[in-house]
Amino acid sequence: MQRPDPANLADLRRAIDAVDEQVLALLNQRAGLAAEVGRRKLAAAPEGPFHAPRREREVLARLEAANAGPFPGPAVRTIFQEIMSACLSLEKPLRVAFLGPEGTFTHLAARHQFGGSSQSLPQGTIQAVFRAVERGGADYGVVPVENATEGAVDSTLDAFLDSPLRICAEILLPVDQALLLRPELDLGAVRRVYSHPQALGQCRRWLEAHLPQADRVEAPSTSEAARLAREDAEGAAVASELAAELFGLKVAEPRIQDLAANATRFLVLGPKEAEPTGRDRTSLLVLAQDGPGALLRLLEPLARRGLNLSRIQSRPTRRRLWEYAFFLDVEGHAADAPMAEALADLRAASASLKVLGSYPRAVPGAGDGSLG
Numbered sequence: 460m461q462r463p464d465p466a467n468l469a470d471l472r473r474a475i476d477a478v479d480e481q482v483l484a485l486l487n488q489r490a491g492l493a494a495e496v497g498r499r500k501l502a503a504a505p506e507g508p509f510h511a512p513r514r515e516r517e518v519l520a521r522l523e524a525a526n527a528g529p530f531p532g533p534a535v536r537t538i539f540q541e542i543m544s545a546c547l548s549l550e551k552p553l554r555v556a557f558l559g560p561e562g563t564f565t566h567l568a569a570r571h572q573f574g575g576s577s578q579s580l581p582q583g584t585i586q587a588v589f590r591a592v593e594r595g596g597a598d599y600g601v602v603p604v605e606n607a608t609e610g611a612v613d614s615t616l617d618a619f620l621d622s623p624l625r626i627c628a629e630i631l632l633p634v635d636q637a638l639l640l641r642p643e644l645d646l647g648a649v650r651r652v653y654s655h656p657q658a659l660g661q662c663r664r665w666l667e668a669h670l671p672q673a674d675r676v677e678a679p680s681t682s683e684a685a686r687l688a689r690e691d692a693e694g695a696a697v698a699s700e701l702a703a704e705l706f707g708l709k710v711a712e713p714r715i716q717d718l719a720a721n722a723t724r725f726l727v728l729g730p731k732e733a734e735p736t737g738r739d740r741t742s743l744l745v746l747a748q749d750g751p752g753a754l755l756r757l758l759e760p761l762a763r764r765g766l767n768l769s770r771i772q773s774r775p776t777r778r779r780l781w782e783y784a785f786f787l788d789v790e791g792h793a794a795d796a797p798m799a800e801a802l803a804d805l806r807a808a809s810a811s812l813k814v815l816g817s818y819p820r821a822v823p824g825a826g827d828g829s830l831g
């Protein structure tokens with residue numbers, strides 16, 4: 460290819476077109492190879508699994524490390540996750556259940572983890588996400604577990620009390636609320652702002668400053684709010700930018716939450732536990748024995764081995780009056796020696812202990828909840 464003249468815009472764009480054609484040809488070459496891998500997997504085991512999370516993690520890590528720029532580092536991960544999701548869809552699309560409807564932040568987390576070519580199975584409740592994976596209707600499930608401003612999502616913790624599912628990854632995503640409008644509308648014409656009460660709460664100051672004339676209208680989810688705004692000639696919604704895309708709205712103002720660093724942690728439910736990576740987290744569900752010092756006896760085996768407890772949450776078991784389950788998050792993998800010893804002690808000191816899963820710790824911002 461001839462070197463483009465940097466002073467000539469048409470020349471530069473012609474050069475970009477030529478590069479795009481090469482990228483496309485290479486993508487198709489890659490897709491052909493992935494389809495061949497798929498045929499081999501099918502011959503070896505018709506039921507699968509086709510998804511190879513560990514291989515995907517290795518591909519992403521290798522390419523991120525190899526990137527010399529100027530292409531932005533985080534985009535390498537996003538784009539190659541999409542490429543692998545699309546290649547896998549030629550073998551067998553992953554079925555991913557999540558707390559829906561489409562366009563919610565949990566949908567965004569699912570897309571981040573599995574790419575846009577996975578099959579979306581939006582569910583109405585957190586319980587339904589668990590059931591979809593338990594019954595084999597979905598390969599993975601994604602549920603929110605805690606929000607930086609609003610705290611724990613109790614229904615997710617409660618669902619673990621009656622479920623055999625394991626946690627195989629976590630996703631930490633910044634939650635940026637946007638003000639969405641019908642394309643022809645401007646802020647001055649808005650009379651109603653729809654959203655989930657939690658999202659309205661997260662943007663209270665911005666809404667008071669910029670939309671003092673509009674009523675706040677509560678909706679069951681941010682995506683449902685976007686649908687309502689689409690149907691209201693004087694309506695707006697507080698929701699994700701993905702919801703704008705899905706419901707044909709424009710982003711009138713991005714990032715309107717009062718706390719800039721708003722974030723939510725999501726869990727990926729799946730059939731198989733992740734292998735140790737050296738930067739893992741283990742989630743435990745413990746029933747304490749009744750009596751004085753019971754909680755202390757649960758924490759002591761962890762403290763003695765210098766294992767960092769990153770979270771503790773208690774919930775009523777709903778089996779016996781005043782019986783509580785403790786959810787503990789501890790840094791480390793259940794297969795690491797200190798953790799394995801601590802778990803043996805914990806088992807002896809508690810009425811029951813369930814390891815909900817060991818999985819790679821997400822990197823804040825990167826949302827790297829890679830499956831092992």
Ligand SMILES: C=C(O[C@@H]1C=C(C(=O)O)C=C[C@H]1O)C(=O)O
Nearest residue numbers: 493496510511514515543546547
């Ligand atoms: C091609 C494969 O199947 C899937 C697609 C991958 C890819 O596109 O690189 C990687 C892992 C699998 O989820 C494979 O297992 O190598």
